[in-house]
Amino acid sequence: xxxxxxxxxxxxxxxxxxxxxxxxxxxxxxxxxxxxxxxxxxxxxxxxxxxxxxxxxxxxxxxxxxxxxxxxxxxxxxxxxxxxxxxxxxxxxxxxxxxxxxxxxxxxxxxxxxxxxxxxxxxxxxxxxxxxxxxxxxxxxxxxxxxxxxxxxxxxxxxxxxx
Numbered sequence: 001x002x003x004x005x006x007x008x009x010x011x012x013x014x015x016x017x018x019x020x021x022x023x024x025x026x027x028x029x030x031x032x033x034x035x036x037x038x039x040x041x042x043x044x045x046x047x048x049x050x051x052x053x054x055x056x057x058x059x060x061x062x063x064x065x066x067x068x069x070x071x072x073x074x075x076x077x078x079x080x081x082x083x084x085x086x087x088x089x090x091x092x093x094x095x096x097x098x099x100x101x102x103x104x105x106x107x108x109x110x111x112x113x114x115x116x117x118x119x120x121x122x123x124x125x126x127x128x129x130x131x132x133x134x135x136x137x138x139x140x141x142x143x144x145x146x147x148x149x150x151x152x153x154x155x156x157x158x159x160x161x162x163x
Contacts, residue, residue, distance in 0.1 A: 011038055015045035027093040030102045031070040039069045047089055057088060066106060071096055073109040 011022045020026070026038035027046070034040065041049075046065055052058040063073045074096075081092035095101070 011036065011040070011042075013042035013045055014040045015049070016042060018042070028097050029069055029071060031105055033070050033105075039071075041065065041069065043090070047087075050089060057082070062089070062092075063109075066109070070105045072101070072104045072106055073111065074101075074104075075111045077101075 009022060010019050011026055012019055013025070020042050022036070022038050025042045025044070026040075027043060028037055029039045030037060039046075050057050050061045050065060052061075059078075062078075066073050077095045078088075078092055081095055082088045084091040096104075
């Protein structure tokens with residue numbers, strides 16, 4: 001049987017460590033993995049974590065949070081939530097709270113249309129990483145090349161002095 005932590009009204013956020021109102025500050029979660037009916041990360045921390053530097057929702061980070069709290073990523077629901085005029089993350093979690101979704105866990109995730117997007121996003125991140133590594137390697141090689149030229153110049157200067 002599930003039970004609420006603290007006095008049933010407040011819960012501790014695992015990210016910020018603050019004690020907050022369960023009903024106001026935490027999304028619902030009916031996963032059998034957790035003793036409480038709320039996600040153990042507050043709404044503010046989720047909102048902050050999943051935003052990127054452009055203040056857009058980073059789907060990879062959202063999926064990471066969903067995996068941590070054992071909730072599904074359902075692409076069709078995300079698509080509907082992101083079109084909503086209200087805040088997309090809150091709308092998505094409210095859609096997950098619908099009766100037909102309460103028993104779903106992360107293993108029930110469906111990305112279908114979005115899979116191509118995620119693959120492209122992962123490829124883009126991999127290319128960025130490879131480019132960064134290439135730039136670092138290039139900088140190291142340039143430094144080594146400069147050292148060799150300097151050494152060669154010193155040898156030439158030493159030869160001129162001895163002649």
